[in-house]
Amino acid sequence: MKRFPFDWLALPLVGLIAVGLLWVISCSTWAPNLPSPVKTWEMSRPYIVEPFAKRGELDQGVLRFTWYSLILVSKGYFIAILIGTPLGFLLGSSKTLTMMFDPIIQFLKPVSPLAWLPLGLVLFGKSEPAALFTIALCSMWPTVVNTAVGVRAVPQDYLNVARVLKLSKFKTLTKVLFPATLPYMFTGFRLSLGIAWLVIVACEMLIGTPGVGGFLWQEYNSLIYEHIILCILTIGCVGFILDRLMGIVERRFAAA
Amino acid sequence: MLTDSNYLEIWNLTKSFPTPKGPATVVKGFQLNVARGEFVSLIGHSGCGKSTVLSMIAGLSEPTSGGIILAGREIDGAGPDRGVVFQAPCLLPWMTAFDNVLLGVQQVKPDASRAEQGDIVKHYLELVGLADAIHKRPAELSGGMRQRVGIARAFALSPKMLLLDEPFGMLDALTRLELQEVLLEVWSQHQMTAVMVTHDVDEAVLLSDRVVMMTNGPEAQVGEIVKVPFARPRDRIHLMETTAYEDVRDELLSFLEERAHIKPSIPTTDEDARPAPAAGSTVSC
Numbered sequence: 001m002k003r004f005p006f007d008w009l010a011l012p013l014v015g016l017i018a019v020g021l022l023w024v025i026s027c028s029t030w031a032p033n034l035p036s037p038v039k040t041w042e043m044s045r046p047y048i049v050e051p052f053a054k055r056g057e058l059d060q061g062v063l064r065f066t067w068y069s070l071i072l073v074s075k076g077y078f079i080a081i082l083i084g085t086p087l088g089f090l091l092g093s094s095k096t097l098t099m100m101f102d103p104i105i106q107f108l109k110p111v112s113p114l115a116w117l118p119l120g121l122v123l124f125g126k127s128e129p130a131a132l133f134t135i136a137l138c139s140m141w142p143t144v145v146n147t148a149v150g151v152r153a154v155p156q157d158y159l160n161v162a163r164v165l166k167l168s169k170f171k172t173l174t175k176v177l178f179p180a181t182l183p184y185m186f187t188g189f190r191l192s193l194g195i196a197w198l199v200i201v202a203c204e205m206l207i208g209t210p211g212v213g214g215f216l217w218q219e220y221n222s223l224i225y226e227h228i229i230l231c232i233l234t235i236g237c238v239g240f241i242l243d244r245l246m247g248i249v250e251r252r253f254a255a256a
Numbered sequence: 257m258l259t260d261s262n263y264l265e266i267w268n269l270t271k272s273f274p275t276p277k278g279p280a281t282v283v284k285g286f287q288l289n290v291a292r293g294e295f296v297s298l299i300g301h302s303g304c305g306k307s308t309v310l311s312m313i314a315g316l317s318e319p320t321s322g323g324i325i326l327a328g329r330e331i332d333g334a335g336p337d338r339g340v341v342f343q344a345p346c347l348l349p350w351m352t353a354f355d356n357v358l359l360g361v362q363q364v365k366p367d368a369s370r371a372e373q374g375d376i377v378k379h380y381l382e383l384v385g386l387a388d389a390i391h392k393r394p395a396e397l398s399g400g401m402r403q404r405v406g407i408a409r410a411f412a413l414s415p416k417m418l419l420l421d422e423p424f425g426m427l428d429a430l431t432r433l434e435l436q437e438v439l440l441e442v443w444s445q446h447q448m449t450a451v452m453v454t455h456d457v458d459e460a461v462l463l464s465d466r467v468v469m470m471t472n473g474p475e476a477q478v479g480e481i482v483k484v485p486f487a488r489p490r491d492r493i494h495l496m497e498t499t500a501y502e503d504v505r506d507e508l509l510s511f512l513e514e515r516a517h518i519k520p521s522i523p524t525t526d527e528d529a530r531p532a533p534a535a536g537s538t539v540s541c
Contacts, residue, residue, distance in 0.1 A: 157342070157344060157346045158346070158348060160316055160334075160342070160346065161346050161348065163315075163316060163333075163334040164314065164315075164316070164334045164336065164338070164340045165336050165359060165363045165413075166334065166335045166336055166363060167359075167363065175348070175351075175359060176348065179348070179350040180348075180350075182350075
């Protein structure tokens with residue numbers, strides 16, 4: 001591809017304008033219910049200009065909603081990491097366990113959050129634990145799989161050092177296996193976070209707690225379609241930022 | 257009975273690996289006694305099984321039959337009483353040179369105070385000439401410096417013996433000469449029993465008291481043993497000018513060129529000599 005000055009800025013802008021045009025054309029032709037960009041901005045203004053305002057339980061600034069969602073996500077995500085990492089270590093270090101549980105993992109991985117949530121409600125009765133259950137269960141798998149792959153990929157060299165020095169099981173784990181697996185673990189953590197954020201919206205929609213997803217569903221029911229677009233853009237932004245942040249952390253550990 | 261002449265006793269050592277075509281015997285009936293404080297080199301063509309022998313002494317691989325007795329005790333698995341210098345330095349990349357050596361020192365001196373352990377680590381790193389790089393990570397060190405850390409780690413264990421698996425094989429020629437000097441220097445201060453695998457004839461002559469030449473595999477065993485009679489401390493330049501050096505060197509080279517592939521006349525009981533792949537397992541650290 002031919003490069004030109006500021007192409008890193010110009011090309012994405014061209015893409016953005018193209019999609020914007022498609023949006024404008026769509027809402028004035030085949031999709032009359034789709035709010036136009038201008039209308040979306042007008043309706044969303046109070047939510048963006050006062051991002052932390054709280055006017056009512058389901059009428060709050062967009063960043064406030066995001067904050068609620070982030071808190072719920074991080075709770076579920078930490079449960080996922082706390083369970084997923086040791087699980088990955090176990091699966092990575094034992095062929096028997098891998099053969100036992102790998103089929104089940106492959107089989108559970110593609111199950112949609114919408115399927116887990118009712119089960120969570122049945123199991124825990126309340127909406128928040130059910131949401132956490134769903135987030136944790138859906139987002140755990142990349143951490144489990146990547147950690148297991150990382151443990152299997154620890155060079156024999158390092159393990160021989162541990163054997164020659166006769167390191168205890170615990171020391172082998174903390175001084176050799178764990179640091180050697182860290183880069184893989186962080187790839188898993190990043191992918192897991194992406195899924196956790198994906199799942200939150202589905203959870204909030206069904207449970208109706210305040211947050212970006214809950215707001216989205218409520219505004220759909222109130223026929224304020226502009227806010228659906230506002231929520232979609234917010235979710236996309238936050239997901240993008242989270243992925244980038246985790247990417248930075250991941251690279252730091254990969255380089256170490 | 258343990259005497260100084262059989263500090264390390266390798267007795268009828270045999271190693272077979274299972275292959276789809278039946279077991280491949282890499283080493284067969286390897287016999288060797290090493291005296292306390294002696295430096296012995298194993299030399300032979302690549303793939304002849306010399307590294308396999310070393311990895312069995314290190315306890316990283318189990319002999320199929322035969323045994324290895326070190327200081328009156330049969331070897332059972334790997335342990336820090338044998339300091340191993342691997343071909344690749346095998347440092348843990350997330351630790352500094354200091355921490356890499358410390359990891360071993362903590363294993364052999366668990367009751368020493370943190371400061372005492374640190375002093376030992378510093379002493380050995382200074383000994384190999386790394387006083388200025390103590391707190392650097394392997395990624396910041398050159399290949400030669402990394403192998404210096406590997407040497408320091410082995411010596412810092414104060415092991416019963418030292419095992420070196422082509423320790424300078426991955427270094428460039430100049431660095432190799434430099435590190436041979438370092439090894440010679442550190443070794444002469446400790447007079448530690450040592451077995452080194454190498455295919456560098458000059459390296460073997462410079463460092464060893466005896467050079468054990470192995471026959472080609474499969475079923476490799478001790479071919480001939482050459483004594484290296486030079487007084488220590490040795491000086492490379494001075495040594496290379498003597499005719500005695502030439503003689504020893506020629507003897508080794510002629511074995512490797514002519515006699516290595518001829519089986520010595522030790523009777524073998526195994527009748528079905530299968531053609532086995534010459535792949536020996538190396539001590540990859």
